[in-house]
Amino acid sequence: MTRLLVTGGAGFIGANFARLAVSRGLEVVVLDKLTYAGNRKNLAGVDVEFHEGDVCDEALVDKLTRTVDAVVHFAAESHNDNSLDDPRPFVDTNVTGTFTLLEAARQHDVRFHHISTDEVYGDLALDDPQRFTETTAYRPSSPYSATKAGSDHLVRAWVRSFGLRATISNCSNNYGPYQHVEKFIPRQITNILTGRTPKLYGTGEQVRDWIHVDDHNEAVLTILAKGRLGETYNIGADNDHVSNKQVIELICELMGAEGYEHVADRPGHDQRYAMNSTKLREELGWRPRYTDNHTGMRQGLQQTIAWYRDNESWWLPAKKRTEDHYRERGQ
Numbered sequence: 001m002t003r004l005l006v007t008g009g010a011g012f013i014g015a016n017f018a019r020l021a022v023s024r025g026l027e028v029v030v031l032d033k034l035t036y037a038g039n040r041k042n043l044a045g046v047d048v049e050f051h052e053g054d055v056c057d058e059a060l061v062d063k064l065t066r067t068v069d070a071v072v073h074f075a076a077e078s079h080n081d082n083s084l085d086d087p088r089p090f091v092d093t094n095v096t097g098t099f100t101l102l103e104a105a106r107q108h109d110v111r112f113h114h115i116s117t118d119e120v121y122g123d124l125a126l127d128d129p130q131r132f133t134e135t136t137a138y139r140p141s142s143p144y145s146a147t148k149a150g151s152d153h154l155v156r157a158w159v160r161s162f163g164l165r166a167t168i169s170n171c172s173n174n175y176g177p178y179q180h181v182e183k184f185i186p187r188q189i190t191n192i193l194t195g196r197t198p199k200l201y202g203t204g205e206q207v208r209d210w211i212h213v214d215d216h217n218e219a220v221l222t223i224l225a226k227g228r229l230g231e232t233y234n235i236g237a238d239n240d241h242v243s244n245k246q247v248i249e250l251i252c253e254l255m256g257a258e259g260y261e262h263v264a265d266r267p268g269h270d271q272r273y274a275m276n277s278t279k280l281r282e283e284l285g286w287r288p289r290y291t292d293n294h295t296g297m298r299q300g301l302q303q304t305i306a307w308y309r310d311n312e313s314w315w316l317p318a319k320k321r322t323e324d325h326y327r328e329r330g331q
Helices: 012-023 058-065 080-085 088-108 143-162 184-193 213-226 244-255 278-284 296-310 312-328
Strands: 003-007 027-032 049-052 070-073 111-117 166-171 199-201 232-235 261-263
Touching: 003 012, 012 027, 012 213, 027 058, 058 088, 070 088, 070 213, 088 111, 088 143, 111 143, 111 213, 143 166, 166 213, 184 199, 184 244, 184 296, 184 312, 199 244, 213 232, 213 278, 232 278, 244 296, 296 312
Parallel strands: 003 027, 003 070, 027 049, 070 111, 111 166, 166 232, 199 261
Antiparallel strands: none
C-alpha cells in the first residue's frame, strides 16, 4: 500500500497521521469536511492531495476511493458534550458516512481501516482492575459512543457478508499537537496560557488511558502493514491509573500554575477507561513511546505544552468562543 485516502485528515488525529504517513514515503489523499474541528492549517507544509467534502457524499467518496490502495477512516463527530446537544450530526457522519465509505471500498476492493474508540465499551468502576479487551461487550453511554459502536458493527458486517479487507482499532483518549481547545488537556493548557483558571469536571476522579497521538498513529500504521484482516486491535498506553485530577495537577505543575477550579460535571460522565493492548503488542510488535512504564506521560505533556505555547496563532481564534460555550453550561 503506497497511496492512502485519509478521511478526517485535517482533524486532530487524522492530520497527525497524514504527517506521519507522508514522512514514511506514503502518498496521502485527505478528505475532510472542515467543520469546526477540522483545520486546513493542520496540514500546512505537508505534501498531501486535499479534498474538502463530506464522507456522506457518495459520488466524491467513490471518485477518491478508486484512486487509492487503502482507506484510513478517521472522520467522525467526536465530542461527547456536543452529541448531547445535538445527536443528529453524529448519526450522519459516524453511521451514514461509514456506510458510504464501506460501499466504495467494497466496490473497488480497497483495503479499509476503521478508527474507533474505547468509549464503545462503556466504562469501568474506579476500583475495577480489569481492562477492556477486543471481546468486551459493547455498552455505549452517549450518542457519540453509540454511533461509533454502530460504525464498528457495520465494518464487521461488511467483512463477514462481503469479504471486505478491513481491520478496526479501538483507541483510548488521545492528546498532543493540533487538538481542539474544547478537549480536556488542551483546554487546561490554553487556559493557563491565557491567564484563565484551569477547569476540572466534578471531583476529577474519572480515569482515562491517555495516549499520545504519535503512539496511536504508529499503531495504525503497524495494523495497516501487519494486521490480520477482519481483526480488531485495542490501542492503549498503560496510563489507565491516572485520574483527570492528577492530569490537571501535572499540567499545573509543569506550567507553574497556582491551581484549578471545579465545575459542573458532564451528564452521564463515564468513570474509567482502560485498554488491554496485549494482542496488538504480541501479534504485531507495537510499543507506545509515551507510556508510564517508559518515558512517561510527563514527557508527552511537556511536548504538548511546548507545542501550544509555540503555536498560539493556531488555537487562539477558537479559544474565547469555546470558553463562552462552556460558561453557558456552567463548566
